Amino acid sequence: MTDSTLSILKKAILLERRGKAFYTHVSRQTQEPSLREFFEAMAEEEDRHEAILSRQFRAVSMTGRFEAEEGKLSAETLAVSQVLTPDVAVRLTSAGFEASAVSASMAMEANAIAMYRQAALDAVDPEEKKLYSWLADFETGHYETLAKLDRVLTESAWNDAAFWPF
Numbered sequence: 001m002t003d004s005t006l007s008i009l010k011k012a013i014l015l016e017r018r019g020k021a022f023y024t025h026v027s028r029q030t031q032e033p034s035l036r037e038f039f040e041a042m043a044e045e046e047d048r049h050e051a052i053l054s055r056q057f058r059a060v061s062m063t064g065r066f067e068a069e070e071g072k073l074s075a076e077t078l079a080v081s082q083v084l085t086p087d088v089a090v091r092l093t094s095a096g097f098e099a100s101a102v103s104a105s106m107a108m109e110a111n112a113i114a115m116y117r118q119a120a121l122d123a124v125d126p127e128e129k130k131l132y133s134w135l136a137d138f139e140t141g142h143y144e145t146l147a148k149l150d151r152v153l154t155e156s157a158w159n160d161a162a163f164w165p166f
Contacts, residue, residue, distance in 0.1 A: 005060060005128070006057065006060060006061065008115075008119050009053055009056060009057045009060065010057070011115065012053045012115065012116070012119070012135070013050055013053045013054055013057065015108075015111070015112055015115065016046045016047075016049040016050035016053060016112075017046075017050055018108070019042075019043075019046040019108055019109075019112070020043045020046035020047050020050065022101075022104070022105070022108065023039045023040070023042040023043035023046060023105070024039075024040075024043045026039045026097075026098065026101040026105075027039035027040045027043060029097060030097070030098050032098070035098055039101070042105070042142065045138070045142070049135060049138070052069065052131070053131075055067065056069075056128075056131060065125060065127070066125050066127035066128045066131060067127065068127055069127070069130070069131060069134075099153050102146055102149055102150050102153065103150065105142075105146050106143060106146045106147060106150060109139050109140075109142045109143040109146060110143060112135070112136075112139040113136050113139045113140055113143060116132045116133075116135040116136035116139060117132075117136045119132040120132035120133040120136060
C-alpha cells in the first residue's frame with residue numbers, strides 16, 4: 001500500500017459523494033415524479049459506491065490490503081435504465097433544468113470513468129484492480145444511459161426548433 005493508494009480512494013470517495021449530492025439536489029428540484037425517481041436512483045447508486053470505497057479505505061488503512069468484495073459488486077444498476085423510459089425523455093425536453101443536469105451528469109460520469117480506468121491500470125493488488133474495473137464499468141453504464149437520454153433531448157430540441165433542413 002502506498003500513500004497514492006489512499007489518495008486515490010479519498011478522491012474516489014469524494015467523487016461519489018459529490019455525485020450523490022448533485023443527483024439528490026436535482027431530484028429535489030424537479031417537479032416531475034419520474035424524473036425525481038431517476039435522479040434518486042442515480043444518487044442511491046453513488047451512495048452505494050461511496051460505501052464500498054469507504055469500506056475499502058478502512059481496510060487499506062488498517063491492513064494495507066483491499067478486501068475481497070465477492071458478491072457485493074453486482075453488475076446490475078438499480079432502476080436507472082428502467083426509469084429512463086420514452087415518457088421520461090419526452091418530459092425532459094421541456095424541462096431545461098433537468099436537461100442541463102443530464103449534460104452536467106455526463107461530464108461527471110466521464111471524469112469518474114477516466115479516474116477509475118486509470119486506477120485499475122495502475123493497481124497492483126488484484127482486489128483493487130477488480131474494484132476499480134467494476135466502478136469504471138458501472139459508471140460507463142450511467143454514462144451510456146445519460147447519453148441515450150441526451151440524444152433524445154438533442155433530437156427533440158432540433159425538431160422543436162426546426163433545425164432539420166428537409
